[in-house]
Amino acid sequence: MDVSKDTTQTPAPATAVPDDAPPTVKRRLRVITLIATFGGLLFGYDTGVINGALPYMTEDLGLTPFTEGMVTSSLLLGAALGAVTGGRLSDGRGRRRTILTLAVLFFIGALGCTLAPNTAIMVVARFVLGLAVGGASVTVPVYLAEVSPAERRGALVTRNELMIVSGQLLAFTSNAIIARVGGESGGVWRWMLVIATIPAVVLWFGMLVMPESPRWLASQSRFNEALDVLKQVRSQQRAEAELAEVSALAVKDEQEKLGGWQDMKSTPWVRKLMFVGFGIAIVQQITGVNTIMYYGTQILTDAGFTADSALTANIANGVISVLATFVGIWLLGRVARRPMLMAGQMGTTAALLLIGVFSLALPSGDGRAYAVLAMTVTFLAFQQGAISPVTWLMLSEIFPMRMRGFGMGVAAVVLWLTNFVIGLVFPSLVDGIGISNTFFLFVLAGLFSLAFVKLYVPETKGRTLETLEAELKARYS
Template sequence: MSQAAVTDQKSIGKSTRRIYFFGALGGLLFGYDTGVIAGALLYIRRELDLTPLVEGVVVSSLLVGAMVGATTAGRLADALGRRRVGMAAAVVFSVGALGAGLAPNAAALVATRILLGLGVGAASVVVPLYLSEMASTRVRGAVSTLNQLMITVGIFVAYVSNALLAPYEAWRWMLGLAVVPSVVMLAGLILMPETPRWLLRNGRETEARAVMARTRRADEVEAELAEIRNVETTTSRRAGLRDVFAAWLRPALVVGVGLAVLNQIVGINAIIYYAPTTLTNVGFSDSAAIYANTGIGAVNVLMTLVAIWLIDKVGRKRLLLVGAVCMSASLTVLATASLLLPEPEGLSLVGVITLGCLAAFIVSFSASWGAVCWVVISEVFPLHVRGAAVGFCTMLLWAANFVVSLSFPVLLDAVGIGWVFLGFAVICACAYGFAARFVVETKGRSLEDIELALRAHTP
């Protein structure tokens, strides 16, 4: 390879890393704002005198905004571009974070968390779209998984900030610090390009070629442009939400909706939002629960790195199947221990088993469903409906999240840890059956190849 070619490759590599980093930064904000409430809630509960139901409302209010944000962002991303909607989400994040940190009462906190949810919902749609459309086929799985990596990093950063601020019970600072990455995200996206597929779809081929030249080898650019053009000739108009329900799109919609909903009801949000609450119920002190939760957050990040390494090697479907088995097993052990062992007085064997099983569940989820769900949802839909379809699936994802987060503290209070987590174990078993029956492998296939196969009614 000539020196000039080597220099070009290095330049492409640097440009690509910057684009992927700022493109995925919305995931960090998504993770921080959803994870920070776990530790903050211990102190909000006391200062604002929250009942179990109001606790659920405070946590789940963010998800109401997320449902609206996801539904709106999908169509806006198709109309205005992925990048512009990402910038709008960053502004909303900033305003919402400041408002939550300054909230004088529970009602104001709920209102500002709904606003934050608009940004979270928009980011959860736009970030996977942006990454999947920016990446080349050979690395699309790993690049799309950066979204989940940033989510787990955001959750971990939230847990660390909770642990550092816990001695001061400074829940307002815990919530307000999200403004820092929000500003970084906005500044970065101002300098980042729009995705080449959206540009080509909107008649801006010269710009699309220039963007591809920053993220592809020279020999890949024209071939990929030709493939996108070939698919684009089959549809010339911009689609709306109604088109998502077309009969020929049904197989993709079943996969997208099924993965989105199951991803949220297998039990992950009971852990992300309420792990400290769960641990205090089995003998941990408040501070010990927060420190243990930080460890769970670190495991979450590490296993997402494993998912990035595996997803383009092992494939999406196999990870889903293995992950569902391991998640169900870990929650079954947790539930059995809670139901059969004596109720703890202080830290005991039940507490140790509970922490171990929560960590095992996080290992399994992060390496499989946590990463694969976002990747597959951003892959299976055709370009002309991708924004609207991903937005619809993500709206249902947040709706499922809302149900879990609102009901968990009430169920925990009513039936106890054992029966709640046994129910989650059964749902994990159902998730295995769904993946085995409906999910088709997309590893190593271009987005256009997946679309053409869907149009031809072939796997």
């Protein structure tokens, strides 16, 4: 099928064509989603496992509060670099090949952390792991967004968020089990870390037989290959209609030379979109979500739980994250993105305020411990049920096709650097001003985030990526 000619006409929207695909085609789309989201599972496990491993690692490696922060945040610094590198690589070499490379990095990083003999090697290995986490945070949502039909994009892209929180739950659960079985034996944290090598192997072998993104193929003028992939996940009629829409935009983007830093700086509407993307990324992080994901066990210990009880209680955070993400997937099919993001901001800000109040006002003991646990669970319900799924979904949607990986990569750099700074300074903040005042700072940040979403974030629900690109170009030009 030659679609490189006669691209001046605007094709009919693909969403106007019903997708009456046979069951085998729908099953193929489910398999692609499952395999690709193993990248999200690894993202979740490798960021969550430090929560329970850190106390044991601290004793074995002789960590100080500063080196604790370095071990935790070195992954985040690596993720910032991995996000922009992964985004650039996925635009240049393809989404599928990039995910295969990331699977290798996941394996090497996890093995390096497991075998680390000292703090320096641990920091380096966590940085390598971060490269993989950052690359996956960009490439997997973009891959899913570009493979998904418009009407199912929200649900399918958010499956990656479900796998992230499932990975975190797996980390919290395995940490608790290994700690109880291993007790105080030296190196128990190494068993917690080595588990991550298994899904890395599954991801690599699985992606060997997955197709490339049809939109990436179209952006490289490989239209026949793009059509072949679309036929795997759409009905024949829908695949042809969608390719006509995609190819017309691909030729237009090629003429405009969209694709990198220079284009971002010289194209006003793209610059404005980058500003929005940066804001969405920062909004997701300054809720303080990863202070609970990385330091949740310590927060609960400070609130009054014993060390073993805190590890077990922290599983509740993982469970509610998974359940809330299921709710988020359901809501995304029924509720607009922007109001959902604002509702999540209001819920997390209120929960953080109450964590600070309870930590300040209640005496140490079971009452304060369970009150803080209840609020961390409430916080995660709003965060994982609204803010996180909408964040990764919108970042995978808003950028032009030829620079979608690059644009999301740059926005993810901002996200991971914000995460890095928070992960690095949180232990020092708690040590310096106390846990209550630290959470009050996050409350203040939440109010600024709410104002930003209300003023600047566009709605993206219910459009094909091509229609959305045209709308955003008109809005910001």
